[in-house]
Amino acid sequence: MAEFFTPTTEQEFAENFAQLKPVMNRTEALYESSRCLFCFDAPCIKACPSGIDIPQFIRQINSGNDTGAARTIYEANYFGNACGKVCPTEVLCEGACVYNLQEVKPIEIGRLQSFATTKVIKSGEKLFGPGVDNGKKVAVIGAGPAGISAACELRSLGYEVDVFEAKAQPSGLTVYGVAPYKITNEETLAEMAYLQAQFGYNTHFNSLIKSREELAELENKYDAIFLGIGLGKTNELGLPGEDKINCTGAVEFISELRQHHHEVAVGRKVIVLGGGNTAMDAASESSRLGAETVILAYRRAKEEMGAYDFEYDLAKGVGVKGLFNVAPIEITGNGYVTGVKFIRTETKDGRVQEIAGSEFVETCDMVIKATGQAKQAEFLSLIPGLKLDGKGRIIANAHTGQTANPKYFASGDAWNGGAEVVNAAAEAKLTARGIHAYLS
Template sequence: MAEYSTPTTEQEFAENFAQLKPLMSRNEALYESSRCLFCFDAPCITACPSGIDIPQFIRQINTGNDTGAARTIYEANYFGNACGKVCPTEVLCEGACVYNLQEVKPIEIGRLQSYATTKVIAANKKLFGPGPPNGGRVAVIGAGPAGISCACELRSLGYEVTIFEAKSQPSGLTVYGVAPYKITNEEALAEMAYLQGQFGYEVKYNSPITSLPEINELEAQYDAIFLGIGLGKTSGLGLPGENLPNCVGAVEFIAELREVHQAIAVGPRVVVLGGGNTAMDAASEAARLGAEVVTLAYRRSKDEMGAYAFEYDLAKGVGVKGLFNVAPVEVVGVEVVEGVRFVRTATVNGQVSEVPGSEFIVPCDMVIKATGQAKQLDFLRLIPGLEMDGRGRIVANAHSGQTTNPRYFTSGDARNGGAEVVNAAAEAKVAARGIHAFLSK
């Protein structure tokens, strides 16, 4: 029997995908903030990629200055509200909390962060604004965490900024790629509307930049261009049967789920291929959609998975079963998916090898491939002088975000190969300042 029944209404969907970090009440925020020790040289600050002064904003909440707390957060991280919900706080700020050394529950930093920022968003509190116009114009490609954060910082420095977004909504993976039990569409889009209202950048939706003439036009109209394009579709495995109906990429599966909610269909038996955090999300989502059996299959051991331990625990908590040291050989089926043929593996000196004669089939009705995302090389190769490394990541200066084509700057997944929302937001501020330094010469 499935852990969850298949949701058929929006209310049932919301119940199945209840928020992992629900919004705190005022009393909860006061109590939780009172637990903070306000450490000197606080390790939570060091653990935060965007360097938020966490003890400062918690103290502000505790003294009733919620607006000041939100300002402290947003000054360091323009995705402050989203990051309070989607960040792996368990291994970042909360994982570094000194209470862990005393076997005491760490401060719920993420929920406190969401509490303060939600209040200013709901009240549309004016905290920031564009700087005095300096005559510079910058184009930003991509309205994800990197692109939006770069735009906010550039506007604060006085630049005119236009964002070109291929999709119909902003926020990138925060809307299209994060599990609904971490953040809702309404929450993600509310923060995007708030930031645009604060800084006044322009966003052109349904406006993909895909050709050399379009790139030439941007170069003619703008002084610099920021690449916040992220990654592409789920990488293929080259398996026989991979193109059968009901064999889908995890990125595409999660994006559809975020858009249509309970209208998405999953089979009663689902196999998820992969061992990263996206695989954990896809498996957990399939279970919450009512799949009777969800099997997470990974080619290495459980201890070698790239996913955070708490993400795997979350998947197990909704009934997902792990199958380790197995590699997919074929997606079995005639007209639709009927199963996956696996071969058992062994890891020797860090290398995965197949065990001869160990093939077996796991019957299933749906396969979700969480096998990484492809780099957008076809587009990047259109830009003259832009260099990529051996893994398809854009080569850029770590201190300025400037690429090998000096008018282009970048951050986020296109540069780091795939990291957290907070990393993209933090790197984008650095890149925006790099653009400012470059154009100020």
């Protein structure tokens, strides 16, 4: 018996993917904000990669100044609403809340943050605007958390900004990659529309930049180019049978899910390969789409998974079963996936070793590979002088985001290798300042 019935309508989808952090009402926000101790040199601020002045905005909510709270949040992080919902707050601000040390529930900082920002987004209240036009232009490649954050900051500094995005919508993984129970498409896009209305950057969707000629044109036309391109497709595993129908990458699966909701089909028995947070998401989502059995297969032990504990708990909570110390060696099937052939493993001296003769086949009718995203090496090779590190990440100055090609600046996953929305938002703000310093 599956945990969830397969959703067939938008309403059923919304029920199966009910928001983990629903937006608070005013009373709830009053009660929760009242609990904040207003710590000196608050640990929550230090735990926030974007350094939001959390006690300040909570105090503002508590005194009825929700607009001021939203301003405090947005001054530090342009993805303030999204971050309130999608941040792993359990290991960031809320994890640092001193209440944890008293075994008291930490302040629900994320939900308070979404409360204040949702209010201004809904009202459309004008809090920010572009700076005085300085006559300079910056091209932003990628409309994800990094690109949009950079665009906002650059506009506030007086730059004309054109954002080029390969996909049809802004916000990157916030609308194409985050699990649907963390944030809805409507919420994500509402914040994007709010930011664009406030700052007035130009967006060009369905505009994939893919050739040296296109880059050369940008280099001629713009004073600087910001790379917020994120990561690419799911890594290939190089296994026999990987091309079988119903063997898909987690990134691609989740992107489809975010865009097409209940219209996305899932197998009756799904095997998710991987042990990171994306694997947990893909497994949870399969279950919520009505899969009868969802198995999370990881090549190391449970304790060694990269996923946060609360993400694994979330998956377990919707019936996902763990299968540990197994490495996939073949996707079996005849056109369609029928199973995964695994070999058992053990970890010796920190290294995974296969146990000879321990092969077995776990049947399934769908395989989701959550084994990391590839870097966009091919595109990056089109930029003259750009340097990458051994892992394919762009090398840039830690404080300015400037790459080895002085006209190019970078932030977000393409730079940090893959982190949270909040990291990209924080980095991009800093990098925009770096661009400003370079062009001033």
